Every structure is written in structure tokens, then in C-alpha cells.
Amino acid sequence: MKFFVDTADVxxxxxxxxxxxxxxxxxxxxxxxxxxxDIVEVTREICGIVEGPVSAEVVATEAAAMIAEGRRLAAIAxxxxxxxPLTWDGLxxxxxxxxxxxxxxxTLCFSVNQALLAAKAGAxxxxxxxxxxxxxNLDGMQLIAGIRQVYDNYDFRTQILAASIRSxxxxxxxxxxxxxxxxxxxxxxxxxxxxxxxxxxxxQFLADWRKTGQKIL
Ligand code: G3P
Numbered sequence: 408m409k410f411f412v413d414t415a416d417v418x419x420x421x422x423x424x425x426x427x428x429x430x431x432x433x434x435x436x437x438x439x440x441x442x443x444x445d446i447v448e449v450t451r452e453i454c455g456i457v458e459g460p461v462s463a464e465v466v467a468t469e470a471a472a473m474i475a476e477g478r479r480l481a482a483i484a485x486x487x488x489x490x491x492p493l494t495w496d497g498l499x500x501x502x503x504x505x506x507x508x509x510x511x512x513x514t515l516c517f518s519v520n521q522a523l524l525a526a527k528a529g530a531x532x533x534x535x536x537x538x539x540x541x542x543x544n545l546d547g548m549q550l551i552a553g554i555r556q557v558y559d560n561y562d563f564r565t566q567i568l569a570a571s572i573r574s575x576x577x578x579x580x581x582x583x584x585x586x587x588x589x590x591x592x593x594x595x596x597x598x599x600x601x602x603x604x605x606x607x608x609x610x611q612f613l614a615d616w617r618k619t620g621q622k623i624l
Contacts, residue, residue: 411590415442419593431459454484464490473500505529519553526563536571
């Protein structure tokens with residue numbers, strides 16, 4: 408499973424990229440707001456840090472305007488994936504932009520049927536939002552599993568990008584189901600390394616090592 412970093416924080420992206428933990432980046436208007444930076448400038452910087460796809464989201468809601476914004480964003484760098492909302496106009500824009508050879512990430516997906524439409528419109532990625540479904544007492548992971556099954560049934564090439572990933576359990580579950588990609592905030596990716604038994608075991612080893620009185624270097 409590929410790891411995308413869900414942030415526009417360049418320092419956090421750089422740290423994860425150096426470790427090989429950033430196969431790509433996803434941004435959205437809320438994350439651009441949080442960064443406090445100009446969308447074109449920060450997106451260009453991010454595209455220089457990671458080699459993989461960097462999602463940049465349009466804000467128009469009508470297809471022709473989405474297409475124009477998508478072309479503008481795609482011109483920032485060759486690794487841009489234009490992010491479009493899963494609306495009828497978004498699907499129309501997806502068809503045109505993928506036809507022009509651009510990567511497209513269709514976002515705000517909350518149902519298997521929406522994901523089916525994204526695949527038929529030729530999307531490179533579809534982004535089902537796990538955490539936001541959990542927020543309203545639905546099972547976000549069931550959506551990932553449903554999309555996986557349908558895409559496999561018909562051999563759709565669109566990659567399932569599990570988004571709105573909020574916890575380490577979400578990551579493990581998405582990997583078990585076979586999501587192609589997951590995108591999570593840097594803190595969630597770093598938390599994957601933590602386990603209380605690792606901490607406890609290390610404390611014990613170090614305590615015993617001190618008792619040996621030895622040094623390695
Ligand atoms: O990639 C989409 C993601 O940013 C949404 O996450 O936590 O705002 O639901 P969240």
C-alpha cells in the first residue's frame with residue numbers, strides 16, 4: 408500500500424519523504440488554509456520534494472471552470488493529480504482531464520456507486536473518506552471493502568485512495584482490505600511506529616545492558 412501524506416506542511420512532508428514514507432501528497436482547500444501559503448507556491452514546493460502524485464484540488468463547481476482550474480494546477484508540475492469533487496460536474500471534468508493525460512483524484516466519495524462512476528469516468532484515484540463516515544456512525548472501512556470488491560469484479564484500474572484516515576487502526580484495516588493507497592496526516596503515519604510493548608521491551612533491554620557494565624563503542 409502506498410502512503411500519501413495528507414498535509415501542505417512542507418517540513419513534515421520532507422521528513423517523511425527522507426525516510427521513504429511519502430509516496431505522494433494530498434492537499435485540499437482546508438489544508439492550504441492551514442498552511443497559510445499561496446496554493447501555487449506551496450504546491451510547487453511540495454512537487455519538488457516528492458516524486459509521486461501530489462493532489463491539488465479545484466474550487467470551481469461547474470465542469471468548464473473545473474477543467475480550466477485543473478489545467479492551471481496541472482501546469483504547476485508533471486506530478487500533479489488534479490483533485491475534483493465527486494459531483495456530476497466533477498465527473499465530466501474528470502473525463503476531459505484524464506483524456507488530456509492528466510492524473511485525476513476524484514474526492515469526497517461516500518458510496519460504492521459514486522466510486523463506480525469515478526472509475527467509469529477514468530479517474531486515476533478515487534478518495535473514499537473513512538473518518539467522516541465513522542463520524543456519522545457509519546462504517547468507513549466497509550466502504551473501502553465494497554469498492555475493492557466492485558473494482559476487482561470488473562477489473563477497474565482506478566486506484567482506491569483511502570482518505571480521511573484518522574488512526575493507526577484505519578491504516579492497518581485499509582491495508583488488509585487492499586486499498587491501493589492511504590493518505591493520512593503526518594502524526595498518524597509517525598504513530599504507526601509506536602507500540603507500548605516496544606517501549607517496555609526497550610526499557611528492559613537498556614536496564615539489563617547497563618547492568619553488564621559493557622560498551623559497544
Ligand atoms: O484527504 C482527505 C482528508 O483530508 C479528509 O480528512 O480528517 O478532514 O476528514 P478529514
